[in-house]
Amino acid sequence: MCGRTGLSLNKEKVQCACGYKSKKSNLYTKPSWLPEYNAGKEYTPSYNIAPTDVTPVLVSSSKFPNTENERVLKPMMWGIIPPWHKGDYKTHNLSTNNCRLENIKSSKLYSPILSNGGRCIIVAEGFYEWQTTNKLSKTKQPYYIYAPQDDGIKIDEPETWNNNFSEETGWTGINLLHMAGLYHVWQHEDTIIYSYSVITMESNDTLDWLHHRMPAILNSEEQIEAWLDIDNVKPDMALSYLKPVKLLAWHPVSSGVNNSRNKSADCNKRFIKEEKNKKTQKTLNSFFSKVEKHKLTDQSDSDNKRQKTSNN
Template identity: 80%
Template sequence: MCGRTGLSLQKDKVQCACSYKSKNDNHYIKPEWLPEFNAGKDYVPSYNIAPTDVTPVLVSSSRFRNVVDCDRVLKPMMWGIIPPWHKGDYKSHNLSTNNCRLENIKSSKLYSPILSSGGRCIIVAEGFYEWQTTNKFSKVKQPYYIYAPQKDGAKIDEPDTWHNNFDENTGWEGINLLYMAGLYHIWQNEETIIYSYSVITMESNETLDWLHHRTPAILDSDEQIEAWLDIDNVKPDMALGYLKPIRRLSWHPVSTAVNNSRNKSTDCNKKTLGEDKSKKKTQKTLQSWFVKAEKRKSTDCSDSDPKKSKT
């Protein structure tokens, strides 16, 4: 699953990081930012983005030809699709739409029509958080920050090492972002228009199955990104075929402070010794069990002492 992400770049830097090579020449193009507030909420950079927050999302410009002259645009959208049939307050639909399962999209009453109508998008992030559910010995689920492998010297939790720079001839030379496949929908009532999205998830492979059985559908090649966004030429079934388990990822344990969605501080994605502490705690628990077992064994042996049995 995917329940939290992080993106601390300002709008202009997000545009630079999402730049792509033009089909007409060798220059890099920055996708245009289409501002539109969603129920009064706009994108705010954060190290701890939660559902109902607004984040930048890449979409095809097909639906915005009258206002842009490029292939891709960045649109601020709210995390968690509002069902098309919902009426009234957008917050009251009571459905969990933060994630949509890849296996169920085509049979879903909610997601299938959105896919068929070209509602494909890409959620951009510096990383996402996942809580380990596979450690049976730990009472507290250890959170991890998962992100794309970075260039030499760049550390995901140390922005001073990113050296972000953009040039139209060489493109983006800064932090490597994650691109997660998603679906989006435009919902409106008498008062407002809201763009909202869901992150597509799939079964984890050996890269992350030690952590959790689900993972976001991450696009890690230009070909995948291009195909997922090309809603005019790449049909839905073909687009779904581009979603494959990713193998190249990096991660580290973080503090449980990220558990609180109100905590947006820079500490959220900092590397901690949580993993080592968890292992030590497990080892200590096992050692205690063995010590108790040895004591029981010692007591049993004492009770069976021939000398004691005579008294």
């Protein structure tokens, strides 16, 4: 499954990171950024994005007339609002953060969206997952999962990213994840909200040690292009491009990410249990050292007393 993501890049940097080679030229182009609606909620860069937060989503421009580029970035709310829902968008009471790949074509909610070209790509620096496969553990250890990075780039150290964009070379810097999803435009009276769900599938041997589900990650430009090309790539063909990705990286993080209100940069920092153990051991060593020193002092005082008694 996918319950939290991270994206700390600002609007301009997200556009650069999603740069692609335009069909109209041999140069790299940045996708257009479309205006935000979403009941007044806007995209805010965050290291801990939760459902109902708004994030930039890649879509084809074919459903957005008067757009210059083939691809556009549209801020959308995480968690599709069902088309039939009326009233307050917060009260539909359905879990729509993720949609299972196996059930899309039979789903009353997702099948019509897929048929109507509601394919999108959720961009993120990484996503969080809690280990559910360790039955002996009383607590679920959270992990941060992300794309492999180039030499020298550390996902939890932004100062190493060296982000840059040019029309000749495209984007150089942090490698983002591209997760396949579905989106819908919901309207009730004067309220318009764009919302999405992340498609998930059975985990492969890359992540099944962590969780039995994983996001459908598009790992190549061919996959990205096919998923976005709603005019020429039919739904069944598009679904065939969704395969469990093999190349991923991850590290454990602290339980601070458990609180969705915690949006700080500490959320994706590498959590090393050994350091905690070393500190504990150091404290214990210090304690026993003091006890031993105390014993030696007591022993020395006792010896001195016996010596004085003997001399008398």
